[in-house]
Amino acid sequence: MTTFKFQAIKARQSDQHIVVSFAALASELQQFAFIERVARDSNGKLSGFQRPQIAGHIREIRDYLEKSEAILPNPIVVAFTSGMEIEDLDDLGRCVVKITSDDGPVGFVVDGQQRFTALSQLPDKDFQVFISGVVCEDEAELRRQFVLINNTRPLPKxxxxxxxxxxxxxxxxxxxxxxxxxxxxxxxxxxxxxxxxxxxxxxxxxxxxxxxxxxxxxxxxxxxxxxxxxxxxxxxxxxxxxxxxxxxxxxxxxxxxxxxxxxxxxxxxxxxxxxxxxxxxxxxxxxxxxxxxxxxxxxxxxxxxxxxxxxxxxxxxxxxxxxxxxxxxxxxxxxxxxxxxxxxxxxxxxxxxxxxxxxxxxxxxxx
Structure with missing residues (x-):
């Protein structure tokens, strides 16, 4: 069992969802989050939701992140249907996020998959990034959030x-x-x-x-x-x-x-x-x-x-x-x-x- 703990800020947004923000090392992110590609089985049943990787875009991000002055202010959005616990510290939104994984990553990358992949290609630089964590009730809700978040972005319609x-x-x-x-x-x-x-x-x-x-x-x-x-x-x-x-x-x-x-x-x-x-x-x-x-x-x-x-x-x-x-x-x-x-x-x-x-x-x- 692998457990990660992060100091975080919980935002007051939707009554139905918990949204937290915290910083994690790229090496930590790779252990608790993953990308689930859209695919169908032999019976046509749909699984996953992420589009294929764009190699050129990933390479450009990686080359930039290798520079000493590189920054990555935009957070990677990761959704959880299980494996995340939140302990409130006060009424100001400060909290501790605990992510537990028994059999591999438990967080689904909803937004920022190209950045996520580029970070995995930096073995000599453990870059720290912001994570926006969203707790979803189930996979259906996770997909709903993916569609709503990305519908206004330049993803393939x-x-x-x-x-x-x-x-x-x-x-x-x-x-x-x-x-x-x-x-x-x-x-x-x-x-x-x-x-x-x-x-x-x-x-x-x-x-x-x-x-x-x-x-x-x-x-x-x-x-x-x-x-x-x-x-x-x-x-x-x-x-x-x-x-x-x-x-x-x-x-x-x-x-x-x-x-x-x-x-x-x-x-x-x-x-x-x-x-x-x-x-x-x-x-x-x-x-x-x-x-x-x-x-x-x-x-x-x-x-x-x-x-x-x-x-x-x-x-x-x-x-x-x-x-x-x-x-x-x-x-x-x-x-x-x-x-x-x-x-x-x-x-x-x-x-x-x-x-x-x-x-x-x-x-x-x-x-």
Whole structure:
């Protein structure tokens, strides 16, 4: 058992949390704190929360800290769910912090991981640093604090979004994104998903489709589309998963040559612009055709065959707006132009199919 004791100051902040500040040697910090990287197991279950290291940034910090005049005034934030005891000394906030570790570090680095790593690379200089210690009730609360602390910092938004489904009590703008992030993670890791392993996330860097693009499709649908009503059902999340799963299964089937073995650089079908534009097509087919299965969606999507330029040729958005296929970018203007082009064709086809069903009835004799 290893025990550390530090003179500390306790701040009066949240009634639900204890926050203390103290100074510790880098060698001590390495023994009671560690970095838990974000990852998923074979079943897609999320663990950890920290992004991958940035080697260049760490090297710059290390080189600076090696200088005799170096200072590091910003504290490293370390959260504890166990292993920390606080003994108050007076009413002014002065206290003694005792950190006990039985089987390795017990503190999670919430903020300052690059500084933490750089300090570990200074074997000849035991630098003393400030620590802000936060006592959290459990790991869920720890993740919540990580998201709230880092949401205003320049961390990758995709990492924050991937963590959202595991965190409660968030501001509404983040809470609305949580459902989309959870559904996208399911699309990426569910064995029955048509997009399994294809979505690029921090826990799946080999994916080719940007998670934020699929999240936009889900958020648009949940706000103003077919998922808006589905989500209110007792099995709403399953219904939402199935409709988007079936839709992209149809996309893969109808445009197999433009999908298979392609990347965003070689096909706009798997590019953010194509993914989001097709999300609007999904809504049209779900509304006009009542499409729910991949066969239903395939029927409507087939009207686009021969009229797209996913991997070559030109898009004829208008008589005065012809675009080379690669010129369509992941910007709102291009996404809207592409979506309107696709929707116009799909709507016309749906209208023609309905008319073809009604026309034979007109020749029937009156009763």
């Amino acid at each position: 995709s990492l924050i979004y991937e963590l959202l489904p595991t965190v409660g009590g968030l501001p509404r703008r983040l809470g609305d994104r949580a459902f989309a992030a959870e559904l996208v993670a399911r699309l990426n890791f569910d064995a029955k998903s048509s997009l399994k392993g294809m979505i690029h996330q921090h826990t799946n860097p080999a994916g080719i489709i940007r998670d934020t693009a699929i999240q936009r499709v889900v958020m648009n649908s949940a706000t103003d589309g077919v998922m808006r009503e589905m989500i209110r059902e007792p099995n709403g999340e399953d219904l939402c998963f199935e409709v988007i799963n079936q839709f992209y299964a149809a996309v893969k089937y109808v445009f197999k040559d433009d999908w298979k073995d392609h990347t965003p650089k070689t096909s706009r079908l798997v590019h953010g612009a194509g993914i989001m534009a097709l999300g609007y097509v999904m809504e049209v087919l779900a509304l006009l055709d009542g499409a729910r299965t991949w066969q239903d969606f395939s029927k409507g999507l087939s009207s686009l065959v021969g009229k797209t330029a996913w991997t070559s040729g030109h898009w004829e958005f208008a008589s005065d707006d012809q675009r080379h296929w690669k010129s369509v970018q992941n910007v709102n203007r291009d996404i809207v132009s592409l979506a309107q082009y696709l929707i116009t064709i799909v709507r016309a086809d749906a209208k023609a199919r309905r008319a073809a069903l009604i026309e034979p009835l007109s020749g029937l004799p009156e009763a």
